[in-house]
Amino acid sequence: MKFTGCIAVITGASKGIGKAMAQQFAAHGAKVAVLDIDAPAGEAVVQAIHEAGGEALFLRADVGDPASMEQAAEQVQNTFGGTDILCCNAGIYPQAFLETMTEADWDAVHRVNLKGMFFTVKAFLTMLKRSKRGRIVLTSSITGPITGFPGWAHYGSTKAGMLGFMRSAAIELAKYGITVNAILPGNIATEGLGEIGEEYRRKMEAMIPFKRLGRPEDVAYAALFFASEEANYITGQTLVVDGGQVLPESSLALEDF
Numbered sequence: 001m002k003f004t005g006c007i008a009v010i011t012g013a014s015k016g017i018g019k020a021m022a023q024q025f026a027a028h029g030a031k032v033a034v035l036d037i038d039a040p041a042g043e044a045v046v047q048a049i050h051e052a053g054g055e056a057l058f059l060r061a062d063v064g065d066p067a068s069m070e071q072a073a074e075q076v077q078n079t080f081g082g083t084d085i086l087c088c089n090a091g092i093y094p095q096a097f098l099e100t101m102t103e104a105d106w107d108a109v110h111r112v113n114l115k116g117m118f119f120t121v122k123a124f125l126t127m128l129k130r131s132k133r134g135r136i137v138l139t140s141s142i143t144g145p146i147t148g149f150p151g152w153a154h155y156g157s158t159k160a161g162m163l164g165f166m167r168s169a170a171i172e173l174a175k176y177g178i179t180v181n182a183i184l185p186g187n188i189a190t191e192g193l194g195e196i197g198e199e200y201r202r203k204m205e206a207m208i209p210f211k212r213l214g215r216p217e218d219v220a221y222a223a224l225f226f227a228s229e230e231a232n233y234i235t236g237q238t239l240v241v242d243g244g245q246v247l248p249e250s251s252l253a254l255e256d257f
C-alpha cells in the first residue's frame with residue numbers, strides 16, 4: 001500500500017491509536033497532519049516522524065469545537081494543499097455508572113466522540129471532495145456496536161452512533177468517490193487505557209483468543225487498508241480488530257481443548 005503524494009489528517013494523534021496511525025501513514029509516504037489538544041505530545045509525534053524521514057505537521061485542534069476544526073482545516077489547506085485521508089479517531093472513555101452518571105458526563109463523551117466526528121468531517125469535506133482518493137476512516141469500538149461493559153453506556157452510545165452516521169454518510173459521499181468506513185478495535189494497549197494493573201490485564205487477556213491486548217499498530221494497519229487505493233470499492237463497512245475477543249459464545253469456548 002503506497003501513500004506517496006497523499007495527505008492524511010488524523011485526530012487524537014498525539015497518543016495511542018491515532019499516534020500509530022500518524023506514524024504508519026508517514027512511514028508509507030503520506031504527509032500527515034497530527035491534530036490533538038495535547039500539544040507537547042503531538043509535537044513529539046511530529047518530531048519522531050521527521051527523525052524517521054517522514055513529513056508531518058502538528059495542529060492544536062479540539063474536535064468538539066467547530067471553529068477550532070475549521071481553523072485546522074484551513075491550516076492543512078495552506079500547508080499541504082488538501083486532504084485525501086481523514087481519520088476521525090479522537091475519543092474519550094471515562095467510566096461512569098448509570099445511577100450516578102450526570103448529564104455533564106453524558107454530554108462530555110458525546111461532544112468529543114460523536115459531535116467531534118461530525119465537526120471533523122464537516123471541516124474537511126471540501127478538501128476531500130477535491131481529492132482523487134477521498135477516504136474517511138472512523139475509529140469506533142466493539143463497545144456499543146457489538147459488546148457492552150458496565151460504566152460505558154454513554155461511550156457505547158457514541159460508538160454505535162458513529163456507525164449510524166457512517167452508513168448514511170457513505171451513501172451521500174459516494175458521488176464524490178469518497179469512502180466512509182469504520183474500525184472497531186477491541187482492547188488496545190494505549191496511554192488512554194492507563195495503568196490497568198497486572199491482574200486486570202491478565203483477566204482481559206484470558207478472554208481474548210489471541211491471549212494478548214491489541215497494539216496500536218494493529219489498528220493503524222486497518223486504517224491503512226481502508227485508506228488504500230485498493231479499497232476504493234469498499235464503503236460503509238466495519239472491520240473488527242480485536243484478536244477474536246467478540247467470538248466466544250461463553251468462557252467455555254476459551255477452555256483448553
Ligand SMILES: NC(=O)c1ccc[n+]([C@@H]2O[C@H](COP(=O)([O-])OP(=O)(O)OC[C@H]3O[C@@H](n4cnc5c(N)ncnc54)[C@H](O)[C@@H]3O)[C@@H](O)[C@H]2O)c1
Nearest residue numbers: 012014015016017037062063090091141187188190191192
Ligand atoms: N484503547 C482501546 O482499547 C480502544 C478500544 C476501542 C476504541 N478505541 C477508540 O480509539 C480512539 C483512540 O483511543 P486511544 O486508546 O488511542 O486513546 P488515548 O487516550 O491513548 O489517545 C486519545 C487522543 O485523543 C486526544 N483527544 C482527546 N480529546 C480530544 C479532543 N477534544 N480533540 C482532539 N483530540 C482529543 C487525546 O489528547 C489523546 O492524544 C478513541 O476514539 C477510542 O474510543 C480505543
